[in-house]
Amino acid sequence: MPTSKQIRFASILPRGSQRIFTSISPSNLRDSESSIICYHPHGWRGVDELSETEKITINLGLVDLGQIDLLVQEGFYQNRTDFIRTAIRNQLNAHADAVKQTVARKELVLGLQHYARPDLEAVREAGETLEIRVLGLASIADDVPPGLARETIDSIDVLGAFRASPDVKAALAGRIRST
Numbered sequence: 001m002p003t004s005k006q007i008r009f010a011s012i013l014p015r016g017s018q019r020i021f022t023s024i025s026p027s028n029l030r031d032s033e034s035s036i037i038c039y040h041p042h043g044w045r046g047v048d049e050l051s052e053t054e055k056i057t058i059n060l061g062l063v064d065l066g067q068i069d070l071l072v073q074e075g076f077y078q079n080r081t082d083f084i085r086t087a088i089r090n091q092l093n094a095h096a097d098a099v100k101q102t103v104a105r106k107e108l109v110l111g112l113q114h115y116a117r118p119d120l121e122a123v124r125e126a127g128e129t130l131e132i133r134v135l136g137l138a139s140i141a142d143d144v145p146p147g148l149a150r151e152t153i154d155s156i157d158v159l160g161a162f163r164a165s166p167d168v169k170a171a172l173a174g175r176i177r178s179t
Contacts, residue, residue: 054161058084108135108159116141123152132156138178140164146171 060068068083077083092099103110113134120140123130130153132138138158140149146167156162158178162169169176 103135106133108133109138111136112139113137114139114141115144117144117148120144120148120152124148128152129154132158134158134160134162136160138162140168144168 065080068077068080071077071083072079077086102108113132113136115130115132115138129151132153132155134157137160138156139162142165144165149164149168150171153172153175156172156176156178158176160178162176162178164172
């Protein structure tokens with residue numbers, strides 16, 4: 001349970017030379033019919049523009065794989081990856097409303113959330129801590145010392161991928177929940 005010195009959910013947004021802390025809620029998440037827009041350290045970006053991918057491995061039955069190969073051979077898809085990405089996008093589109101409602105309810109950042117050393121130093125100077133919640137990619141800069149991360153980050157809940165130096169990951173080991 002967050003104390004009064006904690007930020008339940010924060011995103012660090014540059015505004016001129018000053019940094020401010022703001023909670024992202026459903027009212028200030030921006031999206032359009034064609035793509036989800038999210039905050040990136042260099043401004044608002046479409047998720048497709050972030051070009052961050054994560055490799056996954058799946059096991060398919062031989063008959064399913066053969067059917068995919070047949071569709072590729074017949075020109076329905078460029079390759080197996082094209083088929084799988086299309087299938088995934090179709091399923092995500094089918095469940096888009098459920099995803100949007102859950103993101104709003106859980107107050108998740110959509111897309112990429114990056115924390116640089118100055119960001120975490122500002123959190124420490126303010127006497128606050130972060131509970132990071134991201135659907136996409138959460139990353140901590142390589143120059144962030146493990147002690148600073150431990151002092152300023154209470155928890156990291158990531159649906160997607162979490163990237164940080166091995167030392168920072170070790171320092172936060174008990175606080176990271178990621179899929």
